[in-house]
Amino acid sequence: MGIYNKYILPGAIHWACNGGNSREQREKVIPLAHGNVLEIGIGAGHSLPLYDRIKVKHLTAIDPLEKLWKKRKTDLADLPFDVEYIRGVADHIPAGNNSFDTVVVTYTLCSIANLDRTLQEVFRVLKPGGKLVFSEHGLAPDRGLRMWQNLINPLWKRIGGGCHLNRDVPAILERNGFKPDNLHTGYFSGWRPTSYHYWGSATRIT
Ligand SMILES: C[S@@+](CC[C@H](N)C(=O)[O-])C[C@H]1O[C@@H](n2cnc3c(N)ncnc32)[C@H](O)[C@@H]1O
Numbered sequence: 001m002g003i004y005n006k007y008i009l010p011g012a013i014h015w016a017c018n019g020g021n022s023r024e025q026r027e028k029v030i031p032l033a034h035g036n037v038l039e040i041g042i043g044a045g046h047s048l049p050l051y052d053r054i055k056v057k058h059l060t061a062i063d064p065l066e067k068l069w070k071k072r073k074t075d076l077a078d079l080p081f082d083v084e085y086i087r088g089v090a091d092h093i094p095a096g097n098n099s100f101d102t103v104v105v106t107y108t109l110c111s112i113a114n115l116d117r118t119l120q121e122v123f124r125v126l127k128p129g130g131k132l133v134f135s136e137h138g139l140a141p142d143r144g145l146r147m148w149q150n151l152i153n154p155l156w157k158r159i160g161g162g163c164h165l166n167r168d169v170p171a172i173l174e175r176n177g178f179k180p181d182n183l184h185t186g187y188f189s190g191w192r193p194t195s196y197h198y199w200g201s202a203t204r205i206t
Contacts, residue, residue, distance in 0.1 A: 009161045010067045014044055017107060021188045021197070025135040026050055026106050028184075029199055032133045035101030038062070038125065040090040040118070041108025045072030053080050060100075062086040062093065091117045098127045106135045109172070111163045119176035128206035132178050139168045140187070140196035149193050156193070169198040178202035 023046070030050035035057055039047060042061035051059065058081055063069060066087045076083050086094065091114050103122050112118050122132060140146055149165040156165055170180045182200040189195070 004159075005161070010065055013065070013161060014068055014071055017043055017046060020190045022046070022107060022135075025197065025199055029106065029133050029135050029201070030104060031055075032131065032182075032201055033102040033104050036060075036099065037102045037104060038093070038095070038100045038122075039104040040122070041105060041112070042069065042085075043108075044068045045074055047104065047106065048072065048074035048076075048079065048083070051079075051081070056081045059083045060086065060095065062088055062090050064089050089113075089118075091121055093121045093125050095125045097124055099125045100130060101127055102131050102133055104133045107137070109134060109136045109169060110138065110165075110167055111161055113162055115167070115172060116176060119172070119178070123177045123204055126204045128204055130204050131201045132173070132204065133201045134169070134173075135197065135199035136167070136169050137165075137194040137197050139166045141185075142196075145192060145196070152193055165193045173202045177205050179205050 026047055027050055030047045031052050033051060034055035037056055037059045039059060039061045042063050043065070061083060064087060069085055090112065103126050109115065126132065139149060146166070153165045156163060170183060173180055180200060180202040183198065184200050185196070185198050187195050188197055
């Protein structure tokens with residue numbers, strides 16, 4: 001899996017993140033961010049042109065795959081806010097408590113290995129009352145599809161860079177101290193196991 005993860009997976013993720021409904025989904029949630037923003041798993045920076053140029057003051061981005069970040073199309077010099085890129089995983093975020101007004105995460109909650117640990121870090125660095133803005137595919141309400149998602153998941157995780165098909169996003173957010181207060185769900189076209197989406201925002205409960 002070493003060669004696959006190093007040479008093939010970054011290209012596959014880049015391709016997948018350009019396709020389907022991901023662009024429309026990012027357009028729905030990224031503009032909700034304001035103030036001092038942290039984006040987890042920024043990948044190739046598809047979010048960068050979608051941030052509200054007036055509301056965002058500073059963006060910190062964390063992602064272990066710098067190869068993807070180097071593929072970004074947006075010139076950072078064209079943005080009215082500073083961008084700081086940190087190569088790393090978000091289960092240790094190098095920032096003080098209550099540092100951010102908004103944390104953004106799109107199509108990354110599915111592939112974070114230690115998700116509870118990461119969300120505890122997000123809780124720590126987000127200001128009380130701050131928003132976690134997200135868009136993600138996840139566990140479907142339909143019993144038949146859920147069964148397939150659970151069945152395929154172990155294999156899919158291996159070839160999909162740790163991506164899980166069956167994460168119950170609202171339940172995971174709630175058990176880590178976030179109240180989904182603007183939650184949308186729905187099926188999209190495409191491969192059925194990744195067709196059910198959750199998006200919106202959740203508030204850090206103080
Ligand atoms: C499917 S891509 C999504 C990229 C981007 N958010 C988008 O919407 O196009 C998932 C990204 O999450 C990153 N990632 C995976 N595990 C992570 C972790 N523990 N902490 C931070 N980023 C992570 C990957 O390197 C990859 O860039």
